[in-house]
Amino acid sequence: MTFSPLKEKGMPLEKQMRNWHQIVGKPYNKTDVDCYTRTRQILMNGIEVEAWGFKHQLARFLTDNDDKIKLSQIGRIENTQQMTCNWMGPADQSVLDTTLAYEQVAVDLTAWLAQNEPDKYIKEVFDFGLLEDFDHLYRYAQFAYAREGTEPSDIVQGQTDVITGRPTQFHHNCNGLRKRKHYDKNSASPQTKVNILTVLSGEQQTHNFYAEHGFMYGDHVLRETYAEIKDVEEEHVTMYESLIDPNESMWEKLLIHEFTEVCNYYTCMEDEVDERIKKTWELFLDMELGHLQTASELFKKYEKRDPEEVVGSDIIIPCRFVSQKDYVQKVLEKEVNKRLAPDGEFYKTTEEIPDDWASYPVQERTAEISAPSENAVRIGGIYHDRDIAEAKESLLNKQTEILSKGMQKKAVAWNTVDADELGEMIEKHKSREKEKEKLI
């Protein structure tokens, strides 16, 4: 049976105010929670932050007093929903724990989107971003083990592999190259519009989380690594937002925002395994259907068009959180050496990059002292003989080959752990493990 969001009335706006007890709720238990309940919670926080922020931007351009008030009413509700979502996270979940979960969101969400994106060009952009967040997860995993004794599986629960991706030091690009070609608002499918706004909201919130929490550790190398990866998330926001047609009006964008919220809560409600949290997703879906009604009225008033022209008539599934290991491995082995080219194109291999590539000076400047994300792997070596990595044996055995393929000819930081050095670390670890067996 299909679900048609525009035909649903949802909860009237005047009934959406809740008391503090309802707004704040009870956190989940960090050791019992299903990793995909946590990823849903993190993603929906990001969606709400975007929904809230967009309304404030729109209000600053708005002259009609009644519409301004209507918009602020919805914005206030988004604010309460954001609190409920974000504060489901418990106080004893450390910043690094949450960081691993944020990168798990990015990997498994982007992999889902890439496989469900009708536009081939946009799919390629998703595949490209995927390998960067995949590498962030690996770099942060080194610190989570060294500082807090946390194994990646404690957070990702074996659903997402943790090994090297496209090395983070090579994610820093010239802004002109990050800019991609935008879709055409008149021909793009609603799925494409929802997919992009979903991942954009997630990336923006990841950036904000690192901005607000990266300083909370005393370890200077870790602080620098947060700074380095935060800069990449800034690039991801730039990259994904450049895919959106800038010719959409603010009212069209408001409609897409509310529709995206509806689609995401609908998916959360369908997939949730925690019965208590599922009730929140059901309630928020009902609220968002009310927001969508108001956004549709405003769209019709200002644009004199049918909202169906923009968002279609059926619900869209932006993301089902499920393990994406096979898909990610396929992209990793094939595209770890891919790089950004001008005019929204891609260089298929690092060999194709010209000597005057615009991103080389950016990478040389940012890593002129050292690349923090490379020191992360060195720290893994100190605490554990080798890097922290989790994947099936056959993929782990390809790790040095993948790292070698991901390298560049130029702008390689002096402190880089290259494939040879990583291979030596892995061998050292193996021989130490054998020694340990003898003593037992």
Ligand SMILES: [Fe+2]
């Ligand atoms: Fe919302």
Ligand SMILES: [Fe+2]
């Ligand atoms: Fe990331």
Ligand SMILES: [Fe+2]
């Ligand atoms: Fe990202």
Ligand SMILES: [Fe+2]
């Ligand atoms: Fe909303």
